[in-house]
Amino acid sequence: MDIYIKQALIHQFSPEDTELRLAEQTITITPKIEEYLRKKVERVYSDEAKTGQFEADNPFLDYFTGDLLSQSVKIATRWKEEFSLSENLKTNDLLFINFEKNGVEHFAFLRISLRENLTHVGNDLANPLKLTQNNLPSAGSAPDEALIVNLNNYKYHLIEKRIKYNGSFLNYFSDNLLQVKPIISAKKSIKTLEQTAQKIADNFQEGDFHFQSKVKSAIYSHLEEDNALSPEKLADQLFDNNLTARLTFVDELKEVIPEKIIFDEIDASRQLKKFENQKLSLSNGIELIVPNSIYEDAESVEFIQNENGTYSILIKNIEDIKSK
Incomplete structure (x- = not known):
């Protein structure tokens, strides 16, 4: 799978105030970051992904105008409206990526739930282990949710999780955000x-x-x-x-x-x-x-x-x- 990461940026969703911490620019893609992003994208092309193709009149396609920053702000804001209904909110990084796959332009939106981890801090002998917040999972793990869109034909790969709201479980991502009926994985x-x-x-x-x-x-x-x-x-x-x-x-x-x-x-x-x-x-x-x-x-x-x-x-x- 030939994937070339071109641009990426990260917004963050906080459950404390259900607000977005919006990035103001794309991130610098170092070799290590490129490897991390590429592996995350590759994990979306799995047997767990639902698939489909956006119809020409699907309203979600309106978000694919402007540069990656403006696209991501619009999508993240709309995503927050739906996701905030969940009864089990956590801190999430929202990764937006422009990449080429086999020479074809693609767009990716990845939701990654952040973790708490113990870290060994060497300069404190009495308390060498510290609990750190907002840790990203390993590169080899799949995103919690993901959408990849082929910008040539608008075929998509989708990994989604249901949220619990008012005692019911909702496919908020496909039903409400994307307004599509994907083929099951x-x-x-x-x-x-x-x-x-x-x-x-x-x-x-x-x-x-x-x-x-x-x-x-x-x-x-x-x-x-x-x-x-x-x-x-x-x-x-x-x-x-x-x-x-x-x-x-x-x-x-x-x-x-x-x-x-x-x-x-x-x-x-x-x-x-x-x-x-x-x-x-x-x-x-x-x-x-x-x-x-x-x-x-x-x-x-x-x-x-x-x-x-x-x-x-x-x-x-x-x-x-x-x-x-």
Whole structure:
């Protein structure tokens, strides 16, 4: 991912008076700061990001006029109006960044909740540890909330958290601030696929461990081959001998996943790693981790159902065994 940080500035939100401490200029981007900002931006392109594209008449696009400072003040002020309703307010840094990704101009708004940390102060021998305020989290951690907008086509990636207001939880960021209906994250979509497949299989008395393994294997192979997941394609593979189950699976997913899950600029490696192995927990306490390629090879692993209803697992052609 080729990201070049061009400009950045930081406003701060204080819960004490629910006011903004507005910056008056952009920050000097040193190599260390550039690395921090770049890693924060990279974390937004994850399987936890919701995605979508702003319509041409979306009012939020009006904020993208003027320079970064004027844009950020308008957005931060509007953001504060919505966020201040939350019943659990903390001090937050609001980072606004102009950057290029693969040569295309992008805008980022990151909300980062600040922490209290103990710091070792060497010149006070009696009290070497001091509690310091307003500490930024590590570069490798994801922002608490984030919006990245491709300024060429207005596609966006969004990480948001609900706020609690009057006993209810609100998606204030997407519903009120952006006024959009994003596509749910790839991570949540895949979880929904798994749960729906299991539900359908249980209804047709097919939901044993073989089916669960089949789901994992199908998701892994489709991700590896297509970098996408199609409910129709999965249905054909999971319920190949049951037309009713196939149609029911696709129909139940229509509202939540109306189209195939595409990893558009999103790193699929975490999901691939999650599904690359079959993890089996046996009733006798034994746990097995078997790579998909071996699990599906009858010359390597064989599952035998005994006459008394129990299972035996035969692992074949082992050349070497090591204790770990």
